[in-house]
Amino acid sequence: MALGGATMDERVPRDFETLRATILERRQSLPKRIAQIAAYALDNPDDIAFGTAASIAASAGVQPSTLIRFAQQLGFDGFTSLQQVFRERLRERNSSYDERLAALRAKAEEGAGHRAIFDGFVAAASTSLSDISRTLNEEHFEEAIALLAKAETIYVLAKRRSYPVASYIAYALGKLKIRNQLIESAAGLNAEMIGFATPADAVIAISFSPYAPATIEETRTISDQGVPIVAITDSSFSPLAQFAKVWFEVAEADFGGFRSLSATMALAMALTVAVGEKRRESGRKKA
Amino acid sequence: MALGGATMDERVPRDFETLRATILERRQSLPKRIAQIAAYALDNPDDIAFGTAASIAASAGVQPSTLIRFAQQLGFDGFTSLQQVFRERLRERNSSYDERLAALRAKAEEGAGHRAIFDGFVAAASTSLSDISRTLNEEHFEEAIALLAKAETIYVLAKRRSYPVASYIAYALGKLKIRNQLIESAAGLNAEMIGFATPADAVIAISFSPYAPATIEETRTISDQGVPIVAITDSSFSPLAQFAKVWFEVAEADFGGFRSLSATMALAMALTVAVGEKRRESGRKKA
DNA sequence: GGCAATATGAAATAATAATTCCAATCCATA
DNA sequence: TATGGATTGGAATTATTATTTCATATTGCC
Numbered sequence: 001m002a003l004g005g006a007t008m009d010e011r012v013p014r015d016f017e018t019l020r021a022t023i024l025e026r027r028q029s030l031p032k033r034i035a036q037i038a039a040y041a042l043d044n045p046d047d048i049a050f051g052t053a054a055s056i057a058a059s060a061g062v063q064p065s066t067l068i069r070f071a072q073q074l075g076f077d078g079f080t081s082l083q084q085v086f087r088e089r090l091r092e093r094n095s096s097y098d099e100r101l102a103a104l105r106a107k108a109e110e111g112a113g114h115r116a117i118f119d120g121f122v123a124a125a126s127t128s129l130s131d132i133s134r135t136l137n138e139e140h141f142e143e144a145i146a147l148l149a150k151a152e153t154i155y156v157l158a159k160r161r162s163y164p165v166a167s168y169i170a171y172a173l174g175k176l177k178i179r180n181q182l183i184e185s186a187a188g189l190n191a192e193m194i195g196f197a198t199p200a201d202a203v204i205a206i207s208f209s210p211y212a213p214a215t216i217e218e219t220r221t222i223s224d225q226g227v228p229i230v231a232i233t234d235s236s237f238s239p240l241a242q243f244a245k246v247w248f249e250v251a252e253a254d255f256g257g258f259r260s261l262s263a264t265m266a267l268a269m270a271l272t273v274a275v276g277e278k279r280r281e282s283g284r285k286k287a
Numbered sequence: 288m289a290l291g292g293a294t295m296d297e298r299v300p301r302d303f304e305t306l307r308a309t310i311l312e313r314r315q316s317l318p319k320r321i322a323q324i325a326a327y328a329l330d331n332p333d334d335i336a337f338g339t340a341a342s343i344a345a346s347a348g349v350q351p352s353t354l355i356r357f358a359q360q361l362g363f364d365g366f367t368s369l370q371q372v373f374r375e376r377l378r379e380r381n382s383s384y385d386e387r388l389a390a391l392r393a394k395a396e397e398g399a400g401h402r403a404i405f406d407g408f409v410a411a412a413s414t415s416l417s418d419i420s421r422t423l424n425e426e427h428f429e430e431a432i433a434l435l436a437k438a439e440t441i442y443v444l445a446k447r448r449s450y451p452v453a454s455y456i457a458y459a460l461g462k463l464k465i466r467n468q469l470i471e472s473a474a475g476l477n478a479e480m481i482g483f484a485t486p487a488d489a490v491i492a493i494s495f496s497p498y499a500p501a502t503i504e505e506t507r508t509i510s511d512q513g514v515p516i517v518a519i520t521d522s523s524f525s526p527l528a529q530f531a532k533v534w535f536e537v538a539e540a541d542f543g544g545f546r547s548l549s550a551t552m553a554l555a556m557a558l559t560v561a562v563g564e565k566r567r568e569s570g571r572k573k574a
Numbered sequence: 575g576g577c578a579a580t581a582t583g584a585a586a587t588a589a590t591a592a593t594t595c596c597a598a599t600c601c602a603t604a
Numbered sequence: 605t606a607t608g609g610a611t612t613g614g615a616a617t618t619a620t621t622a623t624t625t626c627a628t629a630t631t632g633c634c
Contacts, residue, residue, distance in 0.1 A: 118423060124553075161458060163458070
C-alpha cells in the first residue's frame with residue numbers, strides 16, 4: 001500500500017509562503033502530533049532551518065519520526081527537503097531585506113499608501129520608549145514602588161486616552177493577586193468607590209493633556225482623604241502633579257493626532273511587576 | 288609535529304565579525320588553497336551556513352579536507368564548529384534584540400534591582416516593535432483597511448489582556464467619528480449587542496494565547512451571522528484565524544510573565560487611522 | 575638541483591543524522 | 605465493548621557527512 005505522500009497530482013510547496021498556506025489550510029484535518037509539529041514549525045521557522053531532525057523533534061515535544069511523517073504528508077519525500085524550504089526563506093530574507101527596507105523608506109517618505117501610517121506609529125512608539133528609558137527618574141521609581149507595595153488596595157484612576165493603561169494595570173495586578181480597584185464610570189458610582197479609600201491604600205492616577213476634568217476632580221477628592229497618590233502624566237505643570245506624592249513625567253511622541261502609549265505602558269508594567277516583587281520579598285521576610 | 292592550529296594563546300573567533308577580521312588579517316600568510324576557501328567563505332557566507340563540507344568544497348574548487356584544515360587553522364576543531372559561526376550570523380540578523388532581552392531577564396531574576404525590570408519592559412516593547420515592522424503583511428493590511436472602511440459599524444471584541452487595545456481602538460474610532468461598539472461584559476448583554484451586527488458591519492477581534500473562551504465563542508457567533516472579521520492574534524493556529532477574513536499574527540515579546548502590547552497597539556492605531564483616512568478619501572469622492 | 579618542510583588530493587573511516595519498521599496505543603464505529 | 609484502521613513511540617537500519625590518513629605534489633632554501 002502506498003503512503004499518503006506523493007501521488008501524482010500532489011503539489012509540493014517550493015517556497016515558504018505556499019508551504020505556510022498549505023499547512024494552515026490542512027491544519028483542521030491533521031492528527032494531533034502532526035498538528036503539534038506543524039504549529040511549532042510555523043512559530044519557530046528558524047529552528048527548522050538550523051536544527052537536526054532529532055533536536056527539532058525534541059524542542060517540539062514529538063518523535064523524529066513524526067517530523068518526517070509531517071514532511072511526507074505535505075508531499076516532501078523527507079525532512080531534508082522540507083528543511084530546504086525553511087533555509088531558502090532565510091537566505092532570501094537576508095539577501096533582500098536591506099533592499100526591501102530601503103524601498104519601504106522611500107515609499108513612506110513620499111507619503112504613499114497606508115504603510116506610511118503604520119511606520120509612523122511604530123516610529124512614534126520607538127521614540128517614546130527610548131525617551132523614557134533615558135529620562136526615567138530612578139529615585140521616583142523606587143519611591144513609587146515602596147508606596148504602592150505597602151498599600152492595602154491599589155486604586156487605579158484614568159479616563160479616555162489613559163484608560164487602556166489603567167485597564168492593563170488592573171489586569172496585571174489581578175494576575176499578581178494584588179488587591180486593586182479600577183475606577184470606572186459605567187454605573188456612575190465613582191464617588192462612592194473613591195469614598196472607601198483610606199490612607200492605608202494608594203492610587204495610581206494617569207492623565208495626559210487635555211486632562212479629563214473628572215480625573216482631576218476625583219484625584220483631588222481622594223487626595224483630600226489622605227490617600228497617597230502616584231501620578232503618571234505629561235508635564236510637571238499637570239494638575240495631577242500637585243496632588244501626587246510621586247509623579248512621573250512621560251513624553252509620548254504622537255502621530256496623526258494620536259499619541260503613543262508605549263512608554264506609559266512600559267512604565268506601568270514595570271511598576272506593577274516591581275510592586276509584586278517587592279511584596280513577595282517582604283512577605284518572605286515576615287514569614 | 289602539531290598542526291599550526293590550536294596552540295594555547297589562540298583565540299577562537301566566536302562571532303562572524305571577529306572571524307572576518309581574523310581571516311583578513313592572515314590572508315597574506317595563508318597557503319594557496321586555504322586562501323581560496325577563505326575568499327569563498329567571505330564572499331558566500333550563506334553557502335557556508337547551509338552547505339555540507341563536500342558541497343562547499345566543490346563550489347569553492349577545493350577538497351573537503353582543505354576546508355577542514357582551513358577551519359583548524361582558525362582554531363576551530365573542525366568544519367562543524369566553524370559553520371556554527373556562519374549560522375549564528377544568520378540567526379542574529381533576525382533577532383539581535385533577543386540576546387539583550389535574555390540578559391535583562393537573567394539580571395531581573397537574580398534580583399538586580401527594579402531598574403532591570405523597567406529596562407526589561409522597554410526592551411520587550413522595542414523587540415516587538417521591530418519585529419512587527421519587519422513582518423507586517425502589507426496586503427493583509429490593505430485588505431483589512433478596505434474591509435473596515437466600508438463597515439457601517441465597527442464592533443471591537445477583546446477580553447482580558449487584549450482589552451486595553453480594544454478600549455484604545457474604541458477611543459480612537461470615536462475621536463475620528465467612526466461609529467463603533469465595544470463589546471464589554473459589564474452588563475452581561477454581549478449576546479444581545481452581537482445580535483445587532485449585520486454583514487454590512489465589521490469586527491475587529493483581538494485575542495492571544497491562552498485565548499479567552501468568551502472571545503472565541505462570540506467571534507464564532509458573529510462570524511455565523513456573516514459579519515466580516517479582522518483578527519489580531521499571536522499564531523496562525525489561533526482559533527480566531529479560522530473565522531477571520533483577514534488576520535494578523537503579532538509576536539509580542541514578554542517579560543516577567545507579561546507580554547508587551549506595543550506592537551499590537553501600533554498595529555491597532557495604524558488600522559484605525561488608516562480607516563479614517565480611507566473614509567475621508569471616499570467621502571470626498573462622493574461629494 | 576637536491577633536500578626538507580609544507581601543502582594538497584583522494585580514498586578510508588568514523589561519527590552523526592535521517593529514515594524505516596514494527597509493536598503499542600488511541601480512536602471512531604458498529 | 606469489541607474491531608479495524610489510523611496514529612504514535614522508540615529502536616534498528618540505512619544514508620549522509622565530517623574527519624582522518626597517507627601517498628603525492630609543491631615550494632622554499634641551501
